[in-house]
Amino acid sequence: MSTQLPFPVYLPNCQIINCQSLEKGYVLTAYSINNRAYCLLCQQVSNRSNGFYYRKPTDLPISDRSVQLKLRLRRFLCLNPACPRRTFSQPCPDWLPAYARHTSRLTQAQRNVAMMLDGKAGSRLLAHLHMPTSHDTLLRLIRKWQPTASPIPHALGVDDWAIRKAKTYGTILVDLERHQPSDLLEGRTAEGLRTGYKCILT
Numbered sequence: 229m230s231t232q233l234p235f236p237v238y239l240p241n242c243q244i245i246n247c248q249s250l251e252k253g254y255v256l257t258a259y260s261i262n263n264r265a266y267c268l269l270c271q272q273v274s275n276r277s278n279g280f281y282y283r284k285p286t287d288l289p290i291s292d293r294s295v296q297l298k299l300r301l302r303r304f305l306c307l308n309p310a311c312p313r314r315t316f317s318q319p320c321p322d323w324l325p326a327y328a329r330h331t332s333r334l335t336q337a338q339r340n341v342a343m344m345l346d347g348k349a350g351s352r353l354l355a356h357l358h359m360p361t362s363h364d365t366l367l368r369l370i371r372k373w374q375p376t377a378s379p380i381p382h383a384l385g386v387d388d389w390a391i392r393k394a395k396t397y398g399t400i401l402v403d404l405e406r407h408q409p410s411d412l413l414e415g416r417t418a419e420g421l422r423t424g425y426k427c428i429l430t
């Protein structure tokens with residue numbers, strides 16, 4: 229069943245044109261409002277469309293319903309006659325990494341839960357929050373996480389987390405003022421914590 233959006237949804241640089249309400253959740257159809265792009269090979273700008281392709285990532289849930297996007301992107305003709313590339317794909321918007329099945333904001337929300345709990349507990353909670361993902365995926369998200377440069381924290385919380393339960397553990401440092409992870413350390417020994425703590429201070 230198609231319906232008008234009964235709520236605002238923020239999708240930068242995109243226009244939502246349809247909302248389907250299905251048993252599983254919402255399907256939002258949208259297109260990119262950028263009508264030109266640069267050839268990935270020769271960097272020539274093009275506005276000559278040569279068809280479309282679709283990406284179907286999962287986004288943050290709305291209320292208690294899951295959300296799948298159906299995002300239409302263009303294929304462009306390269307206007308440079310010397311370029312060996314005849315067509316190229318419009319890049320995804322910033323909020324959707326190439327080849328990702330989830331939007332960046334959904335991945336961030338899942339990673340935050342995983343870091344505050346652990347893989348298994350995080351997976352159970354996320355299922356209740358309509359952002360289901362597996363225990364293994366959460367561990368991958370934690371391992372891939374790169375701390376961003378931020379001021380030296382004044383108050384640190386320390387906890388361990390199971391990379392493989394009863395076998396391999398890591399240590400998570402949490403900035404208690406900003407309520408966000410500050411760093412991840414290998415192992416959970418006092419020596420490892422001392423070394424990691426010195427790195428944060430330098």
Ligand SMILES: [Zn+2]
Pocket residue numbers: 267268269270271272306307308311312313
């Ligand atoms: Zn080109």
